[in-house]
Amino acid sequence: MxxxxxxxxxxxxxxxxxxLLRRLWFHGPLARQDLINETRLSPGAVSTVTGELIEDGLLVEAGTLGSExxxxxxxxxxxxxxxxxxGVDIGETRVRVELFDLDLTERARVEVPLTPGQHDPAATLAxxxxxxxxxxxxxxxxxxxxGIGVPGVVEHGAETLVHGQTTGWRAVPLVRLIGEFTELPVLIDNGATTMGQAELWFGAGRGARTAVIALLGSGVGAALVLDGAPYRGVGGSAGEWGHTTVQAGxxxxxxxxxGCLEAYVGAxxxxxxxxxxxxxxxxxxxEAALAAMLDDPAAPAARxxxxxxxxxxxxGLGNLINLVNPELIVLGGWxxxxxxxxxLPRIREAAARHALRHPFSQARIVLGELGSDAVARGAATLWVERFLSGGGVG
Incomplete structure (x- = not known):
């Protein structure tokens, strides 16, 4: 060893x-004594480090509590x-770019449309x-x-490569290409995974240890959370739920x-x-077509x-329940x-018919809480997580 x-x-x-930064970010505001009690750092360490963080402009006072x-x-x-x-959400019909503060509150947003059906990396980068x-x-x-969420498999190695079989992206060196127009450092992950991170931090997934966050948009994917941590698989492709088979031939x-699930439930x-x-x-x-179906559900074609x-x-959900045995499934994506x-009640009923009774009884199926910016916000958490874990350096 x-x-x-x-x-x-x-x-x-x-x-x-x-x-200390992580404790204050997730659970603050807190007093120094709370930090001593909750982190088990010594009073001297808490006093010294909080003083440094205040001097660095990372911590501020947020009022006082009375003391007996x-x-x-x-x-x-x-x-x-x-x-x-x-944070960026690269979708198949548009690129959504958002500016967040450290609380991940949105400060600015731009959506740039893409030509439907045309997934040339150059157009996306523009x-x-x-x-x-x-x-x-x-x-x-x-x-x-x-931070960027993308459709497809993200390979993290000597160079970050994006593989999008449905969009025709083959080993696209996205980080290197982005470096041609910005000096900002870049982190990339699959869009379903970044959406899952956002739902775990801020939305319907808070507190869950074993969960599936399902993304339905033009494509279909899922983020798997096992024992509180995202599961990506050996090559980063875990969660390609949309390409599991639901109908032979x-x-x-x-x-x-x-027969892929995406061929039946993708937008x-x-x-x-x-x-x-x-x-x-x-x-x-x-989006207009899907809204039209839902506005007139009694029409034969819509029904x-x-x-x-x-x-x-x-x-698809029954398969996930039988395979993963999650406590929670979050249905998201636009x-x-x-x-x-x-x-949702009909979807739950269908899942109950296709899952084993006992694991189904342990799983809650709920809607995502963060709306259309979940992928971009989750992508922004990639940097916030690194910043907090690194002690505010960067």
Missing amino acids: AVQPPQTVRDLRRANRGV GGRPRVLLRVDPGARQVV ALAEGLAVVSAQATAPLLGL GRACRCGSS GALVDRYRELGGLEPAVGE KTLDEAAEYLGI AGLLLGAEM
Whole structure:
């Protein structure tokens, strides 16, 4: 076993800074005595490190608490204005770029549309550069970096590569290409994974240890959380739920296979099925078409499309329940939220038919709470997590 080098005083100080920053970010405001009690750091360490963090402009006072027989206790919190971060959601129809403060409160937003069906990396990068220029100009604090959620598999190695089989992206060196128009450091992850991180920190997934956060949009994916940590698999492709088979020899999928879940419940697949049944003119886009189905659910084309969607979603969710045995499934993504708002009881009923009774009884199926910015906000957490763990260095 490799021998770990001894920690230096500098390493210990940085680790202590990280411990206190994380505690205050997630649970603050807190008094110094609370930090001593909750982190088990010594009073001297807490006093010294909080003093450093205040001097660095990362902590601020947030009022006082009365104390029996003594001086009021000063509450501390992380200053949300000390740093900012950019989060990006690269979708199939648009690129969404958002500016957040350290509390991950949105400060600016730009959406740049993409031509439907055209997924050339150059066009995506041009849209990203346009949005980044707009939100960066509105920054009022140093930027930690650029966090990005993408459709497809993200390979983290000597170089970060994005593989998008449904979009035609083959080992796209996205970080290197982005470096051609910005000096900001870049972190990238799958969009379902970043959405899952956001729901775990701020939304429906708070407190869950074993969960699945399902993303339904133009494509379909999922973030798997096992024992409180995201599970990515050996090559980063865990969570490609949309390309699990729900019908042998079924409909053709964009990935080149057939019978995939995405071919039945992805927004594009639902629109195609609705059109096939005579539901609308081909010029209507995915979001408008899905809204039209939900606005007129009694119409034959809408009823059949939505009935099928509920059943296949139930199959997909039942498979997840049987395989992962989660305590929680969060249904998100713009299409998932639209469908779930109207159909969640039907989706639950279908899942119950396709899951084993006992694991189904242990799983709650709920809607995501963060809306359309969950992927971008989750991407921003990549940098906030690094900042907190690193003791506020950066």
